[in-house]
Amino acid sequence: MLIERDISLQQFNTFGVEVKAKWFAAITTEEELQALAQTDVFQSGVPLVLGSGSNILFTQDVERLVILNSIKGIRVVETSLDVVRVAFGAGENWHDCVMHCIKHNWGGIENLALIPGTIGAAPVQNIGAYGVEKKDVFHSLKAWDRMTHAFVTLFSDDCTFGYRSSIFKTTAKDRYIITEVVLNLSASSHALHLDYGAIREVLKKKEIQEPTIRDVAQAVMDIRSSKLPDPKVLGNAGSFFKNPTVDQATFERLKSAHPDIPSYPSAGGVKLAAGWLIEQCGWKGFREGPCGCYDKQALVLVNYGGATGAKLLELAQRIQQSVQHRFGLQLEAEVNLL
Numbered sequence: 001m002l003i004e005r006d007i008s009l010q011q012f013n014t015f016g017v018e019v020k021a022k023w024f025a026a027i028t029t030e031e032e033l034q035a036l037a038q039t040d041v042f043q044s045g046v047p048l049v050l051g052s053g054s055n056i057l058f059t060q061d062v063e064r065l066v067i068l069n070s071i072k073g074i075r076v077v078e079t080s081l082d083v084v085r086v087a088f089g090a091g092e093n094w095h096d097c098v099m100h101c102i103k104h105n106w107g108g109i110e111n112l113a114l115i116p117g118t119i120g121a122a123p124v125q126n127i128g129a130y131g132v133e134k135k136d137v138f139h140s141l142k143a144w145d146r147m148t149h150a151f152v153t154l155f156s157d158d159c160t161f162g163y164r165s166s167i168f169k170t171t172a173k174d175r176y177i178i179t180e181v182v183l184n185l186s187a188s189s190h191a192l193h194l195d196y197g198a199i200r201e202v203l204k205k206k207e208i209q210e211p212t213i214r215d216v217a218q219a220v221m222d223i224r225s226s227k228l229p230d231p232k233v234l235g236n237a238g239s240f241f242k243n244p245t246v247d248q249a250t251f252e253r254l255k256s257a258h259p260d261i262p263s264y265p266s267a268g269g270v271k272l273a274a275g276w277l278i279e280q281c282g283w284k285g286f287r288e289g290p291c292g293c294y295d296k297q298a299l300v301l302v303n304y305g306g307a308t309g310a311k312l313l314e315l316a317q318r319i320q321q322s323v324q325h326r327f328g329l330q331l332e333a334e335v336n337l338l
């Protein structure tokens, strides 16, 4: 097992921030992970697992072992008339898997097309977009448990999925290294989710009356690419903050002061659009040196080239302060700050 020293992580985070990892190892199989787990470097601290680094902001060098999870493979576990259960290696690219599913006519994740990141990172964050969340199709995952030194299988109930949240970000942070994720997909009679955002509008414009899962994925890709920057072109990590949820009384207060405030019913109250709040504070399109707030989606912070994580974090904090000042709301970071 090759453990390298002082490796630059610039190409391993979509913000493109330059920091170094004290130790670095890439794994491509579960056996390699098991071998790595026997090493002193692994056992001497808490390793940091990276997929494609698309939801992380490095603010300093990483004085830990960084494990690049590149475990690949896609296999059908079980099929019935309506459902196909598919296992994906944690290091597979999420969007490539969405396209693989569409090619095989497996439905369920077409609304999650073009989300950056890997399969293994998807449950950590319970990724979601356009009315669908990862948890809706989740069956189980396999992971290395650092506490018991063994592989375990975790099911949906074990993972406590919430809005951009799971045990992997909260109570079991750093405990598991995910190696495989199993999804339940539809093999026929796909249940399409067309009601979020502009999906219906895009399909109508294309004169598509009976959309396939491929049409839905394409509509989502059209919408996403019109407002979200491609990390290969412009460093970013998608939405920087979560959309805040407020209670009904707070919402009524805000609504009377700002009648056009976008809002969505949500389990714990009313969900607001962080992008709108940030835009109202005048940040949309703001740029200071290499750090900026994207001009087509204020919820996305961008690195125009050469920004440090500390400077991007400083901008994020200034945005938080102004939203707090203007609306009395505390925005919570969605990306992992390290």
Ligand code: EPU
Pocket (backbone or CB within 6 Å): 128, 129, 130, 131, 197, 228, 237, 238, 239, 240, 241, 242, 243, 262, 273, 274, 275, 276, 277, 279, 284, 296, 297, 298, 299, 334
């Ligand atoms: N809005 C503004 N100004 C902006 C941005 C948004 O007024 O600069 C308004 C929009 O007009 C709309 C509302 O805010 O009324 C919501 O905007 P949008 O539909 O673009 O979605 P979002 O709430 O900003 C969330 C997810 C995205 C996901 C989209 C689509 C979070 C934190 N973000 O963004 O996920 O793609 O919905 O489902 O929940 C991510 O997690 O990295 C991510 C990109």
